[in-house]
Amino acid sequence: MMLRYALKSVRARKAAFFGAFLALMCAAALITACGTLLETGLRGSIRTERYTAAPVVVSADQNVHRTTVKHKKGKTKTKHKAKPVAERAWLPQGLAGTLAHTPGVARVVPELTFLAQPLTANGTGGRTAYGHAWDSAALTPYRLTAGSAPKNPADLVVDPWLAGRARLRVGDRLTVQSTRAPRTYRVSGIAAPAVEVPHQTSLFFSAGEARRLAAHPGKVTAFGVFPDRGTDTGRLRPAVVRALRGTGAQVSSGDSRGAVEFLDAAAARTRLVSLGGAMGGTSLLVAVLVVVGTFALTVQQRHRELALLRAVAASPGQIRGLLGREALIVGAVAGLTGALLGLPLGGLLHSRFVAMGAVPATLRHTASVFPVAAGVVATLAGAWASARVASRRITRIRPVEALAESRTEPARLPWGRVLAGLLLLAGGTVLVVVLTSLRTEPASTPVTFLAVVVLSTSVALLGPLLVKAAMLLLGGPLRLVGPGGRLAAANLRGNAARMASVVTPLTLLVGMTCTILFVTPTLGDAARAQAREGVRADWVVVPAGPGVPAEAARRLRAHHDVATEVVRTTVRVGLDKYAAQGVTPAGLTRTWDPGVTAGSLGRLTDRTVAVSELAAEQLHLKPGSTLRLTLGDGTPAELTVAAVYTRGLGFGDLTFTHDLVARHVDNPLAAAVLVGTPRTRTQIAAALRDVPGARVVSPRTADHLQAQRQQANAEVNHLAMGLVLAFTAIAVVNTLAMSVSERVREFALLRLAGATRRQVLRMLRTEALSVVLLATALGSGIALAVLTAFGVGMTGRAAPSVTPLPYVAVVAVAGLLALAATALPGRAALRVRAVTVATAKE
Numbered sequence: 001m002m003l004r005y006a007l008k009s010v011r012a013r014k015a016a017f018f019g020a021f022l023a024l025m026c027a028a029a030l031i032t033a034c035g036t037l038l039e040t041g042l043r044g045s046i047r048t049e050r051y052t053a054a055p056v057v058v059s060a061d062q063n064v065h066r067t068t069v070k071h072k073k074g075k076t077k078t079k080h081k082a083k084p085v086a087e088r089a090w091l092p093q094g095l096a097g098t099l100a101h102t103p104g105v106a107r108v109v110p111e112l113t114f115l116a117q118p119l120t121a122n123g124t125g126g127r128t129a130y131g132h133a134w135d136s137a138a139l140t141p142y143r144l145t146a147g148s149a150p151k152n153p154a155d156l157v158v159d160p161w162l163a164g165r166a167r168l169r170v171g172d173r174l175t176v177q178s179t180r181a182p183r184t185y186r187v188s189g190i191a192a193p194a195v196e197v198p199h200q201t202s203l204f205f206s207a208g209e210a211r212r213l214a215a216h217p218g219k220v221t222a223f224g225v226f227p228d229r230g231t232d233t234g235r236l237r238p239a240v241v242r243a244l245r246g247t248g249a250q251v252s253s254g255d256s257r258g259a260v261e262f263l264d265a266a267a268a269r270t271r272l273v274s275l276g277g278a279m280g281g282t283s284l285l286v287a288v289l290v291v292v293g294t295f296a297l298t299v300q301q302r303h304r305e306l307a308l309l310r311a312v313a314a315s316p317g318q319i320r321g322l323l324g325r326e327a328l329i330v331g332a333v334a335g336l337t338g339a340l341l342g343l344p345l346g347g348l349l350h351s352r353f354v355a356m357g358a359v360p361a362t363l364r365h366t367a368s369v370f371p372v373a374a375g376v377v378a379t380l381a382g383a384w385a386s387a388r389v390a391s392r393r394i395t396r397i398r399p400v401e402a403l404a405e406s407r408t409e410p411a412r413l414p415w416g417r418v419l420a421g422l423l424l425l426a427g428g429t430v431l432v433v434v435l436t437s438l439r440t441e442p443a444s445t446p447v448t449f450l451a452v453v454v455l456s457t458s459v460a461l462l463g464p465l466l467v468k469a470a471m472l473l474l475g476g477p478l479r480l481v482g483p484g485g486r487l488a489a490a491n492l493r494g495n496a497a498r499m500a501s502v503v504t505p506l507t508l509l510v511g512m513t514c515t516i517l518f519v520t521p522t523l524g525d526a527a528r529a530q531a532r533e534g535v536r537a538d539w540v541v542v543p544a545g546p547g548v549p550a551e552a553a554r555r556l557r558a559h560h561d562v563a564t565e566v567v568r569t570t571v572r573v574g575l576d577k578y579a580a581q582g583v584t585p586a587g588l589t590r591t592w593d594p595g596v597t598a599g600s601l602g603r604l605t606d607r608t609v610a611v612s613e614l615a616a617e618q619l620h621l622k623p624g625s626t627l628r629l630t631l632g633d634g635t636p637a638e639l640t641v642a643a644v645y646t647r648g649l650g651f652g653d654l655t656f657t658h659d660l661v662a663r664h665v666d667n668p669l670a671a672a673v674l675v676g677t678p679r680t681r682t683q684i685a686a687a688l689r690d691v692p693g694a695r696v697v698s699p700r701t702a703d704h705l706q707a708q709r710q711q712a713n714a715e716v717n718h719l720a721m722g723l724v725l726a727f728t729a730i731a732v733v734n735t736l737a738m739s740v741s742e743r744v745r746e747f748a749l750l751r752l753a754g755a756t757r758r759q760v761l762r763m764l765r766t767e768a769l770s771v772v773l774l775a776t777a778l779g780s781g782i783a784l785a786v787l788t789a790f791g792v793g794m795t796g797r798a799a800p801s802v803t804p805l806p807y808v809a810v811v812a813v814a815g816l817l818a819l820a821a822t823a824l825p826g827r828a829a830l831r832v833r834a835v836t837v838a839t840a841k842e
Contacts, residue, residue, distance in 0.1 A: 064574075088666050112220055120162075152206060181551040288385070290505055296390040320391050323390070324391075345723075418461070428458055444790055449512070513725050522787055541697075543693050548669055564583055566583055568581045572629060580632075599644055610644070612652070616641075624641060632661070633665070732817050764822045772811075
């Protein structure tokens with residue numbers, strides 16, 4: 001019976017339930033889109049290209065492992081964890097003999113993969129360029145369509161894609177920037193792949209030249225294993241696994257070969273899981289907060305109807321059941337619609353991340369029924385919970401009181417709501433305090449956004465009290481505005497609960513937007529400030545391509561200049577990741593000052609390391625301590641701490657010698673060369689005239705280039721959280737429109753009492769601006785508290801980077817949304833004759 005009544009109720013009040021439907025639909029779309037990103041990170045396929053012809057691929061382990069064993073109450077628990085390294089790990093070449101003697105193996109092809117950037121006017125069209133030995137062309141396979149294979153160190157074979165873009169023919173010359181000094185090669189041939197290779201371009205060198213450029217003597221990237229005739233992959237792979245047991249080598253076949261080939265795609269899995277989880281979690285919290293407010297406003301608009309039901313003997317359980325069933329009906333339709341819309345939205349998000357370079361195109365977007373189911377279930381659960389929360393008041397009071405409250409708001413808030421609001425306020429304050437002690441970005445970022453949501457939720461619960469408190473300050477000025485101001489002040493004071501439902505999404509919009517906009521600059525500006533203070537160089541050589549070749553530093557040193565090559569990577573200490581760099585020790589203090597507080601940079605050698613104060617504190621290190629770590633390519637190392645420095649935010653937590661890092665990274669070219677010299681920029685540029693891709697700039701210009709890269713990275717975060725902000729903005733408009741639409745009778749009575757149409761509209765504008773002012777103050781206060789705590793923890797300074805123009809834009813957009821969402825339904829409501837509305841049945 002109650003279900004049938006709920007269906008009739010929803011059918012009869014389509015307009016009233018449209019606001020809740022819209023909020024739930026947007027929530028479902030957002031959750032589903034985030035779910036597809038999460039699923040892509042977990043299950044997204046990486047199609048192999050280079051290894052298409054090799055059914056089995058053997059590669060090095062790309063992870064650092066840790067196994068912990070705990071004994072408790074007579075039971076033993078073993079936990080195994082693994083984290084990926086930043087660079088490509090290499091295999092001993094001697095494993096080829098083991099593989100060749102494995103039963104069922106017909107042929108073993110060693111593979112070398114290394115940086116090889118062709119220096120052409122047209123570039124590579126967005127494709128990554130890799131160098132290989134011609135012997136490994138069979139892994140795809142590539143077959144010559146013109147010319148001959150590379151036999152001499154100066155020979156080179158290119159693919160048709162590069163040949164077409166650079167207009168190369170057999171016999172032409174091509175300069176290639178690889179891991180060593182740039183070198184000009186003769187195009188000896190053009191080879192086409194037997195399958196489509198859309199995400200890379202391949203340059204093939206002679207075997208000896210490839211080994212020189214790979215710079216890993218006695219090691220290979222991978223082995224392609226081909227079976228004997230009559231041996232299928234299902235039998236070959238287990239045989240290879242058994243043969244390599246104990247070596248740590250990884251054996252891949254089928255779709256898993258793609259992760260061996262495209263390390264960036266494999267690393268992007270982790271990034272997408274983290275990004276999708278963070279977006280999904282934040283979206284869910286925001287959705288619950290917004291939907292609860294929307295349902296509360298819907299129930300408030302039906303207060304008289306529900307009170308009459310109570311008066312004719314409907315029990316509290318029946319009222320809760322009615323509202324719950326209505327919510328489930330609306331939630332089911334909205335959830336399914338939103339979830340289906342979320343699938344293309346997730347695909348759009350993935351494509352934008354690919355376009356920004358945050359996710360490689362080789363990691364294909366994956367969407368199944370699971371994100372859709374998650375979106376629908378989350379929407380149903382949110383709708384039901386929101387209805388339960390919104391119905392608490394009407395079901396707990398007596399029918400007579402319910403009828404009285406259907407005309408006027410209750411004099412005071414329920415003590416349970418006030419207590420819950422104060423508890424959330426205390427919880428948000430605790431999160432802010434905790435944020436001041438978090439000194440790593442992975443730990444602080446989720447707490448930052450959680451604190452904003454928790455504090456905004458406390459505003460939602462304490463909203464009526466906050467509105468009344470604000471009116472103590474705004475009441476006087478509003479009364480001076482005129483009749484519209486006096487009416488607005490009376491409405492704000494007398495309908496604080498209704499106005500509070502509008503303040504909540506506006507507060508969330510301002511607070512969340514300001515936090516997203518300014519959290520990255522707060523960290524980035526502090527890092528750049530430390531870098532500016534620490535760079536003592538007169539000039540900086542920056543790359544126009546993959547990096548500055550070592551030849552540039554050698555030429556500068558030949559003129560008695562100090563040239564500090566800087567190469568960057570990340571390393572693992574245990575399973576924890578630390579940003580690291582390698583620098584040239586000779587003359588280091590002339591060009592670089594990290595703020596040494598203990599030890600000396602003069603002791604920096606291939607067997608020592610300098611650490612930041614943060615790393616020293618976390619790892620309990622001091623000069624003379626021993627640090628065990630894993631370098632970028634998975635090589636374990638044991639080094640002695642030579643110095644401790646303060647500017648870790650600007651220069652990374654660990655500093656090694658340049659030569660040590662360069663031997664263990666995929667790209668050993670310098671990210672920058674710091675130059676200490678009395679010579680002018682023109683003289684330095686003249687000395688480097690023949691070095692491709694080297695540009696001489698001032699330290700200030702280098703800082704501006706870093707700011708541009710920082711902004712490009714921030715755009716990914718802005719896009720990721722932009723959907724949450726868009727959802728919140730829709731909720732603002734939705735809630736305001738619902739709030740104004742229910743006041744048709746009030747407007748009619750005002751007009752019958754003598755108020756003009758213009759005075760009523762002026763009252764609405766004044767109310768909207770007052771609400772925006774309160775929401776801006778609350779949202780800005782929340783964002784300022786959270787950003788300040790974030791700054792204290794991450795940078796040591798209570799000075800968040802807030803740019804005035806974006807902040808003014810945020811407030812202006814919030815104000816325009818509020819005015820538009822108030823004016824349009826208000827004008828529509830005033831088009832109907834006042835007498836018609838006043839005499840109509842409710």
